[in-house]
Amino acid sequence: MDTVLVTGGTGHLGRDLLPRLKDSYRVRVLARSPGSDPDVEWIRGDLATGEGIAEAVAGCQTVIHAATLSPAARRGYFVPKDLWSSPAEVERDGTARLLEQAAAAGVDHMIYVSIVGIDKPRVPYLRRKLEAEYLVRQGPIPWSIARATQFHWLLDRMLNKMARLPMVPLPDVKVEPVDTADFADYLAESIGNAPLGRLADFGGPEVLSFSEAFDRWRQVRQRPVRTMRIPLPSAVSDAAAAMSISDSDSRRGTVTWVDWLGTHTAE
Numbered sequence: 001m002d003t004v005l006v007t008g009g010t011g012h013l014g015r016d017l018l019p020r021l022k023d024s025y026r027v028r029v030l031a032r033s034p035g036s037d038p039d040v041e042w043i044r045g046d047l048a049t050g051e052g053i054a055e056a057v058a059g060c061q062t063v064i065h066a067a068t069l070s071p072a073a074r075r076g077y078f079v080p081k082d083l084w085s086s087p088a089e090v091e092r093d094g095t096a097r098l099l100e101q102a103a104a105a106g107v108d109h110m111i112y113v114s115i116v117g118i119d120k121p122r123v124p125y126l127r128r129k130l131e132a133e134y135l136v137r138q139g140p141i142p143w144s145i146a147r148a149t150q151f152h153w154l155l156d157r158m159l160n161k162m163a164r165l166p167m168v169p170l171p172d173v174k175v176e177p178v179d180t181a182d183f184a185d186y187l188a189e190s191i192g193n194a195p196l197g198r199l200a201d202f203g204g205p206e207v208l209s210f211s212e213a214f215d216r217w218r219q220v221r222q223r224p225v226r227t228m229r230i231p232l233p234s235a236v237s238d239a240a241a242a243m244s245i246s247d248s249d250s251r252r253g254t255v256t257w258v259d260w261l262g263t264h265t266a267e
């Protein structure tokens with residue numbers, strides 16, 4: 001059995017990925033706070049400091065690198081600082097450390113998880129993702145990069161935060177939210193393939209205007225809120241637009257926004 005290392009295995013995508021790998025691979029996770037699943041080999045470590053990386057990659061054939069540090073995603077909303085800086089310690093520096101150690105350990109395939117539409121990044125976090133993609137492409141290990149549109153959990157978290165405002169701003173952008181479980185199926189499939197470079201993007205089953213997505217959210221979550229159309233800073237609305245829509249060659253998930261809302265409680 002090959003060994004697969006997952007970074008970000010305790011995150012939203014990672015938690016859906018692990019069960020899909022356990023039957024076919026020895027699964028290892030590098031985590032700052034290891035989980036308790038006895039079928040997973042937990043390595044305590046930190047991409048920001050380098051702790052545990054050498055141990056985590058030793059004897060692995062494939063790495064799925066899904067760890068990320070987005071302060072805006074953690075909060076569920078943007079603050080002005082997100083428009084001019086984003087930490088480099090996980091995306092750029094952590095990826096560089098991981099690549100170096102994985103190459104030294106003889107890893108055969110590096111799969112980097114990224115975001116649709118980041119080629120002209122308008123916000124610093126997306127620039128960090130692009131830097132990480134660049135490191136992976138230029139790095140010594142055969143690679144695949146899998147980009148996805150916005151995950152349902154993040155849209156839900158953002159709308160939950162926005163709904164606390166006296167008036168909810170509705171930007172004129174489209175969204176194409178995708179289920180992490182659907183995307184995890186796609187990633188699990190890609191481990192069995194040879195490294196293929198940029199994989200087909202992965203998008204959701206439907207494209208919605210932000211207003212439609214918000215209306216559906218409001219109905220399912222039963223939150224009485226008032227809305228108004230106000231423009232967002234162009235950097236934010238451009239970034240939201242670019243990272244939200246996959247192209248016609250993309251693979252698509254099946255779980256719709258309403259179906260997802262119906263089966264997940266608000267975080």
Ligand SMILES: NC(=O)c1ccc[n+]([C@@H]2O[C@H](COP(=O)([O-])OP(=O)(O)OC[C@H]3O[C@@H](n4cnc5c(N)ncnc54)[C@H](OP(=O)(O)O)[C@@H]3O)[C@@H](O)[C@H]2O)c1
Nearest residue numbers: 008010011012013032046047048067068114148150151154
């Ligand atoms: N969210 C979206 O809408 C979206 C859309 C497309 C693609 N993506 C990409 O998909 C991937 C997974 O995203 P997600 O939404 O599942 O993220 P998430 O839920 O925020 O999880 C992030 C993961 O990274 C880990 N991590 C953060 N800092 C770390 C460090 N210093 N060392 C080691 N691990 C660290 C976290 O562990 P801790 O629990 O210890 O913090 C967590 O397991 C990312 O590459 C992201 O860019 C996300």
